[in-house]
Amino acid sequence: MPATKEHWVAGIRTFCVKERHVPSTVKALLVVAVATGLAIALVAIVHWLLGRLGRTSDLAADLARTAHKPFLATLTLFAIQQGIRAAAGDFPGRAGVLHALIICFIAAFAWLVAAFVLVLEDAALARWRTDVPDNLKRRRFKTQVVMIRRLTVATIVVLTLGVVLMTFPGIRALGASVLASAGVVSVIAALAAQSTLGNVFAGLQLAFSDAVRVDDVVVVEGEWGRIEELTLTYVAVQIWDDRRLVLPTSYFTTKPFQNWTRQSSAVLGTAEVDVDWSTRIEPLRTELRAVCEGSELWDGRVCVLQVTEATGGMVRLRALVSASDAPSLWDLRCLVRERLVSFIWENQRDALPRYRADLANGARTAAGASLRPAPQADSDDSRFFSGEDGAERAVAFGGPDEQVPVPTHR
Numbered sequence: 001m002p003a004t005k006e007h008w009v010a011g012i013r014t015f016c017v018k019e020r021h022v023p024s025t026v027k028a029l030l031v032v033a034v035a036t037g038l039a040i041a042l043v044a045i046v047h048w049l050l051g052r053l054g055r056t057s058d059l060a061a062d063l064a065r066t067a068h069k070p071f072l073a074t075l076t077l078f079a080i081q082q083g084i085r086a087a088a089g090d091f092p093g094r095a096g097v098l099h100a101l102i103i104c105f106i107a108a109f110a111w112l113v114a115a116f117v118l119v120l121e122d123a124a125l126a127r128w129r130t131d132v133p134d135n136l137k138r139r140r141f142k143t144q145v146v147m148i149r150r151l152t153v154a155t156i157v158v159l160t161l162g163v164v165l166m167t168f169p170g171i172r173a174l175g176a177s178v179l180a181s182a183g184v185v186s187v188i189a190a191l192a193a194q195s196t197l198g199n200v201f202a203g204l205q206l207a208f209s210d211a212v213r214v215d216d217v218v219v220v221e222g223e224w225g226r227i228e229e230l231t232l233t234y235v236a237v238q239i240w241d242d243r244r245l246v247l248p249t250s251y252f253t254t255k256p257f258q259n260w261t262r263q264s265s266a267v268l269g270t271a272e273v274d275v276d277w278s279t280r281i282e283p284l285r286t287e288l289r290a291v292c293e294g295s296e297l298w299d300g301r302v303c304v305l306q307v308t309e310a311t312g313g314m315v316r317l318r319a320l321v322s323a324s325d326a327p328s329l330w331d332l333r334c335l336v337r338e339r340l341v342s343f344i345w346e347n348q349r350d351a352l353p354r355y356r357a358d359l360a361n362g363a364r365t366a367a368g369a370s371l372r373p374a375p376q377a378d379s380d381d382s383r384f385f386s387g388e389d390g391a392e393r394a395v396a397f398g399g400p401d402e403q404v405p406v407p408t409h410r
Helices: 005-053 058-066 068-087 094-127 136-166 169-173 175-180 182-192 194-209 281-293 326-347 361-371 390-398
Strands: 217-220 223-230 234-239 244-248 267-275 298-309 315-323
Touching: 005 058, 005 068, 058 068, 058 094, 068 094, 094 136, 136 194, 136 223, 223 244, 267 326, 281 298, 281 315, 281 326, 315 326
Parallel strands: none
Antiparallel strands: 217 223, 223 234, 234 244, 267 315, 298 315
């Protein structure tokens, strides 16, 4: 059928409309590409400047390394979104594309905020290092910063999800009904997550009550170890043999445990040796003093040798020594035990533990006379709860003397 005049006119109009759309689409793509290129160039310049500053500033170096990718994603998404709004006209799916870009921008911006917060917390931790002799305040600060970091990241994630959900009109319309049923939902959630919420509050309590901190030396469940990680829900204890004991945070608020370094990192320890009744004690005290003074593990506070038991045919000697921290104390105790054993074997071999049998009365009398230890001079190294420093210890452990009332009879 030959084309009529009306068909020709309609075809020409359709062609002209398409010709007008092609330049507008190309223009929109060019605007988006230029905006994206400018955003990438701006991010590259900022990253280069931070890299230059990072040669003299650890904060700038950490910021350039940590915040580069989230800053690039945030600025690029913002440029694409603004380019489409400014240059692109109405096209199919425009609202969906802009909505997706808004969601991605919110997520990227939350990533950038979290990166900034982590950089600031790392800078604070770098200034308060824990590898120093007296690190009590530093360990407290590190524990609180680590807990705040975890809480901050969780808060940012929750707020980001809330903002993303609020971009949907249907969810905003359901806000009133959700608020109306919030009381019932909160009660159900609290009952369902009672244990988890208990651990979370226990973690916050541990972080700000100083009951336990990162790097504290503790004895828990019969195991001696160090607090390696403290989170809102669990505590990881590094046992001395490199095992990990993982406990819920509520354990440390409901059950007793030993904290060796709550007030300071300096601790006391003992090394016990069983010897015979004929052992001369003063030479051993002299050897103990020589071992402590010749070792860098000793902190110069306590070096005492005491007879703690004299039963079962043997005498138990207890060497009480001090060190600046628990690892040094462990090595010092092993060293003291080794040197005392070697000294007894080389110089007082008759002092080795042995069992006796009473065969005759005469032999018993002679043996008793020969084995009776000679009186020794009193020494400061034999006293712990008396003397110059011992008086304070005695009051701290025993309390002040109290007068006991004497009953009277009438």
